[in-house]
Structure formats: C-alpha cells, structure tokens
Amino acid sequence: MPPDLPAVIPIDDPDDPRIEPYRDVRERDLVGRDGLFIAEGAVVVRGLVQSTRHRTLSLLLADKRVAAMAPLLAQVPTGTPVYSAAQAVLDRIAGFPLHRGILALGARGVQPAAGDLLAACGPVARVVMLFGIGNHDNMGGIFRNAAAFGADAVILDPGCCDPLYRKAIRVSVGAALLVPTARLAADEDALALLDRHGFEAVALSPGGAETLAALAPPRRAALLFGSEGPGLPAALLARARSVRIPMAGSFDSLNVATTSGIVLHHIASGQAA
Amino acid sequence: MPPDLPAVIPIDDPDDPRIEPYRDVRERDLVGRDGLFIAEGAVVVRGLVQSTRHRTLSLLLADKRVAAMAPLLAQVPTGTPVYSAAQAVLDRIAGFPLHRGILALGARGVQPAAGDLLAACGPVARVVMLFGIGNHDNMGGIFRNAAAFGADAVILDPGCCDPLYRKAIRVSVGAALLVPTARLAADEDALALLDRHGFEAVALSPGGAETLAALAPPRRAALLFGSEGPGLPAALLARARSVRIPMAGSFDSLNVATTSGIVLHHIASGQAA
Numbered sequence: 442m443p444p445d446l447p448a449v450i451p452i453d454d455p456d457d458p459r460i461e462p463y464r465d466v467r468e469r470d471l472v473g474r475d476g477l478f479i480a481e482g483a484v485v486v487r488g489l490v491q492s493t494r495h496r497t498l499s500l501l502l503a504d505k506r507v508a509a510m511a512p513l514l515a516q517v518p519t520g521t522p523v524y525s526a527a528q529a530v531l532d533r534i535a536g537f538p539l540h541r542g543i544l545a546l547g548a549r550g551v552q553p554a555a556g557d558l559l560a561a562c563g564p565v566a567r568v569v570m571l572f573g574i575g576n577h578d579n580m581g582g583i584f585r586n587a588a589a590f591g592a593d594a595v596i597l598d599p600g601c602c603d604p605l606y607r608k609a610i611r612v613s614v615g616a617a618l619l620v621p622t623a624r625l626a627a628d629e630d631a632l633a634l635l636d637r638h639g640f641e642a643v644a645l646s647p648g649g650a651e652t653l654a655a656l657a658p659p660r661r662a663a664l665l666f667g668s669e670g671p672g673l674p675a676a677l678l679a680r681a682r683s684v685r686i687p688m689a690g691s692f693d694s695l696n697v698a699t700t701s702g703i704v705l706h707h708i709a710s711g712q713a714a
Numbered sequence: 715m716p717p718d719l720p721a722v723i724p725i726d727d728p729d730d731p732r733i734e735p736y737r738d739v740r741e742r743d744l745v746g747r748d749g750l751f752i753a754e755g756a757v758v759v760r761g762l763v764q765s766t767r768h769r770t771l772s773l774l775l776a777d778k779r780v781a782a783m784a785p786l787l788a789q790v791p792t793g794t795p796v797y798s799a800a801q802a803v804l805d806r807i808a809g810f811p812l813h814r815g816i817l818a819l820g821a822r823g824v825q826p827a828a829g830d831l832l833a834a835c836g837p838v839a840r841v842v843m844l845f846g847i848g849n850h851d852n853m854g855g856i857f858r859n860a861a862a863f864g865a866d867a868v869i870l871d872p873g874c875c876d877p878l879y880r881k882a883i884r885v886s887v888g889a890a891l892l893v894p895t896a897r898l899a900a901d902e903d904a905l906a907l908l909d910r911h912g913f914e915a916v917a918l919s920p921g922g923a924e925t926l927a928a929l930a931p932p933r934r935a936a937l938l939f940g941s942e943g944p945g946l947p948a949a950l951l952a953r954a955r956s957v958r959i960p961m962a963g964s965f966d967s968l969n970v971a972t973t974s975g976i977v978l979h980h981i982a983s984g985q986a987a
Binding site: 582585586588589590591652653654686687688689690694695696698699700702703706707709710711713714 | 855858859861862863864925926927959960961962963967968969971972973975976979980982983984986987
C-alpha cells in the first residue's frame with residue numbers, strides 16, 4: 442500500500458475493544474449515542490470524511506473492500522484509525538449482514554443557532570423548516586431534496602427526530618451531513634425569527650389558501666412542513682402564508698418528503714428564473 | 715353484532731389450515747404468490763375491499779380490532795370469510811409482530827393491455843410509464859403520487875417489480891390497488907404505442923435537453939421514468955423528448971419516487987391551468 446494511505450488495522454475478534462462503538466449497530470440506534478453517530482456505505486462515509494462540520498473518529502471496512510476504497514482512505518485525516526475485518530467478523534460485530542461493507546464512526550459537530558444560519562444567507566435563499574417530523578425515512582428524504590435543490594439550511598423544531606440517526610443519513614445519501622442544520626429552542630418563536638431575518642414563511646398544508654403552482658417564490662423563502670398526520674401546528678398556520686398542493690379525487694395526501702421535493706423544485710426554479 | 719355484518723370466525727390455533735395463506739408473510743413475499751397478494755393496514759384493506767379490479771378472498775384481524783372495523787366489515791361481500799385471532803396468535807401466524815392488526819388476502823384481477831388503457835383516456839390525460847423500477851419502496855411511492863395527481867394509468871416495462879408486492883401496496887397507501895395498471899410485453903415498442911394513441915412522451919433524465927420548469931405540459935402526456943442507477947434506456951432517450959430537473963452543486967440525483975411527484979405536480983397543474 443502506498444505510504445500516503447493510512448495503515449489498516451486488522452480485526453480478527455468480534456469482541457476486540459477497539460471496534461466497540463460498531464457493536465450491535467441496530468440496538469445502539471435505539472438508545473442513541475451521545476454525540477456520536479454511524480455512517481454506512483461508501484457515498485455516506487465519503488461525505489463524513491469530507492465534512493468540515495463533523496469529525497471522523499474511525500472507519501471499519503470489510504477487508505475485501507479495502508483496495509477499492511484507496512481513494513477514500515487517502516482523504517482520511519492522519520491518525521484516524523482504519524480497521525478492517527473479514528465479512529463474517531464484520532457481520533458479527535454489526536449484528537446483521539453488513540452488505541455495504543463500510544462503516545464510519547462520526548462525532549457530531551457543534552450545531553449553529555438557527556438565527557446564525559439565517560443571518561448567513563444571501564439575498565436569494567431558501568430554507569426548510571420542519572415541525573414534528575419523527576420518521577427517519579422522511580427526515581432523510583427531506584435532506585436529500587434540500588441538498589438537491591440547494592437549500593441553505595434545514596431548521597428543526599424540538600419535536601423532530603435526529604437527522605444523524607443511521608437510517609436518516611443513509612436515506613439522505615449523506616445530505617444530512619452536508620446541509621447546514623439547526624434546532625429551534627422549545628420556546629423559540631419560529632415565525633418571529635424568520636421575520637427578523639427577512640424570510641417569508643410559506644406553510645404547506647392541505648387546506649392552504651393558495652396553490653403552490655400560483656405562488657411567486659419569495660426571494661428569501663422559508664418552507665414549513667409538518668408531519669404527515671397532524672400537519673403544521675394550527676397556531677403557526679394561522680400566522681403564516683399557507684399554500685396547498687391540489688390533489689385528485691379522494692386521495693388524501695402526499696408523503697412529506699415528496700412534498701418537500703415538489704415545493705423546493707417550484708421555489709428553486711422560480712428563484713432562478 | 716348487527717345482522718348485516720359478516721360472522722367473524724375465531725382462530726385459536728396458528729396452524730389452522732383456514733388461515734394458511736397468511737402464514738409466514740415475509741417469507742412468502744420472497745417467493746411470490748401466483749396471482750394472490752396480501753394487503754395490510756386498515757386503509758389498504760379498505761382499498762382492496764372497495765376495488766372493482768381485485769377480489770378480496772378473506773380478512774384476518776386482531777380480535778381487539780374487530781369492533782372498530784365494523785364499517786369496513788359491512789362492505790365485505792357476502793360469503794367472504796373474516797377471521798379473527800388474539801394478537802399473540804396473529805403474530806405467530808404472520809411470523810412477526812403485526813402491529814397493524816389487519817390483513818387481507820386478495821386475488822389479482824385481469825390486467826388490461828397498455829393500449830386499452832391509453833385508448834380509454836380523455837383528451838387531457840397523464841400516464842406514468844416505468845422502466846426497470848425494481849425497488850418496492852419506489853414503486854409504492856410512484857403509485858401514491860400517481861393517485862395524488864390523478865394519473866390515468868401506470869404502465870410498467872417487463873423489468874419493473876410487482877406493484878402488488880405487500881410493501882409496495884403499503885407504501886402506496888393502497889394506490890397500487892386503485893390506479894389502472896398495465897405491463898408492456900417484452901418486444902413492445904413503448905414510444906410507438908404512445909404515438910399511436912396520441913400521447914407525447916416526456917422522458918426524465920439528468921441529461922435532459924430542456925428543464926421541467928420550462929416544459930409546457932402536453933395535453934396527453936406520458937411521463938417516462940427509469941431506475942435511479944441506470945436511468946432510462948439510451949435507445950429510448952434518443953427518440954423521446956427529454957427533460958431534466960436542474961440540481962444544485964455536486965449532488966447527484968433525486969429519488970425516483972420524489973422525481974415522479976415533482977413531474978406529476980408540474981404536469982397536473984399545467985394541464986389544469
């Protein structure tokens with residue numbers, strides 16, 4: 442192996458204490474990791490390694506994948522342990538068949554305040570603001586769309602789940618590591634905050650007053666989404682500009698991640714025009 | 715129980731031969747069911763019971779849910795067996811914890827030919843045409859969007875997975891049972907078929923010649939989507955009008971179900987305007 446690649450540390454024993462944070466990945470998901478998180482798959486791990494916000498603490502690879510990962514390993518900061526194990530050992534460490542064959546342990550960076558993210562936006566900007574999104578697939582899907590349409594930030598209310606949960610990161614294809622993210626305080630007035638920073642709040646709701654297609658995108662747009670069941674809080678809807686996506690017949694509603702894609706596309710193409 | 719409700723047949727033994735089709739649901743998913751399929755959850759089972767295309771062969775409910783299901787049971791055709799079991803028995807039958815507490819066994823209706831579905835469309839119409847979509851989540855998500863935006867049909871190429879797979883039906887929130895569906899024959903020329911029926915083919919591709927936002931929706935639009943990796947077949951892209959959704963920076967692509975939602979929204983709102 443060329444000298445610019447990190448030495449790969451072989452692991453033969455699934456109980457080796459050095460790979461303890463990778464043990465029983467799924468069970469750990471359920472209890473949380475206190476500032477640490479797991480990235481899986483080549484694309485997502487690359488996103489972590491390249492992240493300026495989060496720190497890569499170690500990597501764990503199937504030994505058959507080490508050679509193909511050389512370009513990625515070359516980017517790993519000096520001193521970051523890279524472990525490798527036979528597939529069977531890896532599966533026993535993770536607690537399930539780890540087909541992707543690559544995991545990394547990350548340390549969460551300090552999260553900026555929502556106001557700081559808004560203040561840093563340019564004169565044409567779009568941010569996504571989420572209320573009570575508790576499903577990790579939806580969270581991941583929304584981040585993927587936010588990245589695809591160049592959202593400046595995703596801001597979460599206290600009721601949202603963690604975008605750095607393993608599955609959310611994976612569904613986001615790494616976007617959860619990439620898009621600037623902040624979380625509102627429990628008593629923070631989201632609309633007052635947006636107003637203070639010159640953002641117009643556009644609240645998505647099946648009962649919205651105007652249609653999305655007819656909406657001329659604000660230059661600084663904050664796009665507000667609630668969870669699929671309850672939607673956005675009524676108190677918030679009453680104070681914001683509300684927009685609906687007309688639907689056919691009796692069909693009740695779109696998936697919230699899909700909705701975010703539709704809205705971001707409309708806003709991004711309108712802002713670019 | 716009022717006389718207009720079917721008699722509910724109690725099941726105490728997980729090995730009772732009457733509920734054999736419900737046994738080990740997940741393993742059965744993998745081998746296919748030869749014209750039969752499983753619907754799960756109240757919304758999806760209601761969709762099956764109300765379907766004019768597919769037939770409900772039986773229902774299996776957690777006994778604690780029977781009372782709440784009375785409105786649905788009243789719609790079940792006379793002679794359709796409705797079984798109930800204690801939650802623990804139900805879990806043993808299904809082979810996993812069946813939180814939704816309601817399953818139904820359906821028999822697939824005869825699928826119309828793609829040409830017949832196209833011929834039945836009105837002067838303003840939109841159909842979705844899929845090539846090589848192999849992921850059941852994506853298939854379900856596309857059907858959900860097709861229903862939400864009133865697509866007249868979804869037409870599948872031979873490389874697509876089955877929309878009546880249990881998970882695809884569930885993700886579609888029952889739309890897979892609702893939206894008219896056809897499958898192309900292996901040697902069928904999709905573009906010639908669309909042309910014959912007066913449909914303009916709009917092929918989605920990251921390298922598309924025009925942007926979606928600038929596309930004036932055809933009155934009879936066929937929206938073509940390929941799978942996330944390979945995309946649409948090159949031979950097809952070369953002959954169709956190709957459209958792209960511009961994306962930010964280095965982010966590579968949208969999820970195909972999200973893409974279908976974005977495109978259907980643009981086409982449906984444009985056709986309605």
